[in-house]
Amino acid sequence: MTSMLPPTRDLPPGRHTQIRAELERAVSGRRRLSQLTVPILAAAAAVAVVAAGVVLLRPGPTEHVPAVHITTSPTSAPAVRDTFGLTPERIEAIEQGCATAENMSGKPTMYQFGREDAGPWALVYTDRAVVSCDLGRGGVEYYTFRPSEVFINWLPGHFSVDVVSSALGGDVTSSIPELAGAPGYRVVAGRVDSSVARITYRAEEGRTVEAKIVNGTYVARIAYPSNWGPGAQNVPMEVRAYDAAGNLLGTNAELAGTCYYAPDTKDVVHGEQGVSADRCKPATPWR
């Protein structure tokens, strides 16, 4: 075995901001702390400052107090949405199951659902977060990984890239026998305005697929064999949005280099946190 320590790493993208926001909400008393998680501290004799206590981390699934109060909702979600042939009860179960799996606060809403090579999945948003949720993967009813923070009322231009995720094939992770044989996949997802007619997603190995656009959102997924893991990256990942005439409306690379603010509050809703809104573009309402 090697004795080298693994290298120091940054938090995964978005997690620093997300944890900071969670802490801000907690310390500013803007939400009641849940009693779900981890009573952590017993007395530690050598550390005088650490007395017995309970650390409570996450909000209850039905609570919602946003870190940044958006006083104006530009528009509301449409009353009629594609339900993918699912019953209201099933949709509600998916919404609650996926949101609860990540202790997401706010009312969850399922915007997309599919059954594909890598198994059934759903895309669930609250007004401050989004999660891509596998249904039944590895025998787990609602299989999620790390919601992303979003400002759901606002779009950075014509579209957003809210989810960029992937799952190793189940045979790569031999320590988890339940996943044996499970396909790997990549997924990107986000929201679009009414001018977007087509979204393409090119994965790092160069394969390009069309996204499915439904309910003002898009999802593109690529399934891989169960022995898949991300290998050499031939090209950067790319998301491209087109209008109905085939004109390019934007790319993820352009989004990454631009910040956007909510016109009503001047809060930066896309891009580097802490940047002055004066240096950003106005976001557009979503839906």
Next chain:
Amino acid sequence: MTTEDPDDRALWSQAAGGSARAFGVLFDRHAKAVYNHCFRLTASWAEAEDHLQATFLLAWRKRAEVRLERESALPWLLTVAANVVRNDQRSLMRRLKNVRRVGEERPVPDHADQVVERLDDQRQMKELLKVVAKLPRNEREALALCVWSGVSYADAAAVLGITEGSVRARVSRAKSKLQQHRELVHTGEDR
């Protein structure tokens, strides 16, 4: 943003007075170090994220009881993190938490290009922790604090409430027991 860069004592003082903003700056300043320290104690990046959050939340709760004697809050935060990790590992609630964590330990990465590296980190760290687990706890934690995370003996002594000589002795004993793993004990800044 101010143009000045207040030191941790000033920020801590403001935080103790209820300034969430000052506390946020402390988080920005030390989150990465605490995150990596927690990883080295758990061999799990996912757990390290949770412990990072728990550490700062606990720090906030203790803000009125703690007065920073040293220039940096980091040594104290790392010590709190070690306690958070230790108590979490002991906690009966861990079982409940693991129900949720199933999805995380079955690696479902958020970015594919990083996942293999992070999985390798975890495997590697687990192997290292098996070796280090043979040490007494106080030596193990002194090693992690002073050697892996680069806290000075003086700072470690202050936050552990023991003498600097005792810290040195713990680290020295740990090193001598791990002689066959030189990289392990010499990684990080040993001051």
